[in-house]
Amino acid sequence: MEAGSFTATTSGGRSSLERSSRSRALDPLLRWVLTGLAALILLLIAFFFIRLFIEAKPAFDKFGYVGFVFDNNWDVSKEIFGAWPLVVGTLITSAIALVIGVPVAISTALYVSELCPMRVRQPLTVLIELLAAVPSVVYGLWGIFVLAPKLQPAEQWFSDRFSFLPLIGGPVSIPNCFIAGLIMAIMILPIVSSISREVMATVPAQDKEAALALGATRWEMIRMAVLPYSRAGISGAAMLGLGRAIGETIAVTIVIGNAPNVPQSIFSQGYTLAAVIANEFNEAASDPTHRAALIAAGLVLFVLTLLVNAIARYYVNRASRGKRTVPTGMAG
């Protein structure tokens, strides 16, 4: 090409450097297709919500919004659907999961990111992530046939000794709320731990080094530099765990006993919103009211997890702003 040929035209009349019309058309096309896909996600979620609401409407019409959630009477044979026992079951099991799971998860995150020798850091992370790879139904199988029978004597002992505490005491059934909570605790451990680790990784090295330089021990450094800085993010991680626990279905359905009563103690059988859907779905297929009630339970679950997750994401995103690492916790 000779000098100054930038404006040279070929015999066809267009610049030799100009793109073909096909090539030019592809650019906006790709842009709009991809934007369309992104918009589709938002539409999908909106459509989701609306369809669930329409299908659940008959149940809400019959029992009222407040009545459906707060009435303590779930009786399939009489076609009365007040979801309070399920809501209470969901709250109790999730609370147990958080009380057991979160401290363990945070300790693990601290140990892995601040204390452990470099060499074991990677293997330890992988081991904890593997907990997320075990399918829910396998946790259920293990829970009902191994964990629940093995723990029953210990639970009974605890129940007898500490019966003065609220929600403890009385006979221990093999499938019960505590076992469900314990299994949930194991299941939320990887996500809470990995997000806490991500958040702890954003603590500035200067803060930690400053603490150490001033003579702090390792633990004092953690307490004064790491924990205060990452508190918001860790709370967010715990809430993400809560969201997981609330929505956990199959494992819970297998180990909770599926009794639609407000549990008398944490060692009695219960039911959760998610479990009721999985468990009663078959019998409900032919009964419109029952089906609407189950879909309404699903809607309550959806709204609950949406709220919990929205708040959790707000905290986590604020804590790890600008630093987006691979969200391994989502691998679960």
Place this chain on the structure above:
Amino acid sequence: MTTLAPVSARRRTVDRVSRGITLALTAVAVLPLAFILYYLIKEGIGAWSVDFFTTDPTGRFLGDPGGIKSAIIGTILMVALASAIAIPFGIGVALYLVEYGKGSRFANLVRYFVDVMTGVPSVVFGLFVYIVLVVTKIGGTFAGWKGSVALALLMLPVVTRTAEVVLNLVPDSLREAALALGAPRWRVVFRIVLPTALPGLVTGSLLAVARAAGETAPLLFTAAFVFGTQFDLSQRMNSLPLQIFNDVGQAQDRLVQRAWGAALTLVVLVLLLSLAARLVQRRSRLA
């Protein structure tokens, strides 16, 4: 010369005890995995045999309960179709977020909702597909492809978020170099960005596949349950998680043993996928 006061005994004890506690709790965290794997192998290996993998469950109340062939085939087919839907879709959304929507309000909104979507319980996805596709009787009632749609919805946010992270790692200098050479944007995306990010994209997708393979709840309402082997995705289809769930519910020793065998199969499958994901990740040249 002044000497620094040594760390007092009390502070040292607190330090040691606290570190001990975190170590102990970390051990507690790893314990369940060991227990689960131990029981899976102990109870599951006994159920494994050639027949176990080559016969369908019979559903007979007495006698030979049969194997899990239909469940394995169903899981593979449904997860494959779900991946074919969710992976291109998810990577497409991630491309939008990274290449076109950077910093825009709309992109942030999409990103936020994708995050929120990861937290939606799988049972709700199942219910949704049930309402939209099964109740309306589009192409019959329960069908394998409807199960795939539910699984795809579940995989979508995982694929999108992992892909977004990987695409963000592709250095801008590469894009700028290609653009400066006169390449149109779409060529930059297909010839530069995607190939560079490929190992990471594969890793993210494999993790999503592993997650989908273990899901039970969405299939309960969409693909239903059937004993026989089914290759036609427009029919009811068996799957490993559902087979396990059903067998656990029966509480008969022979069926429970089959459940352990199927669970071991499922876990091996999922672990292989996760392992493959990690190996691919190692090949990535991106940080």
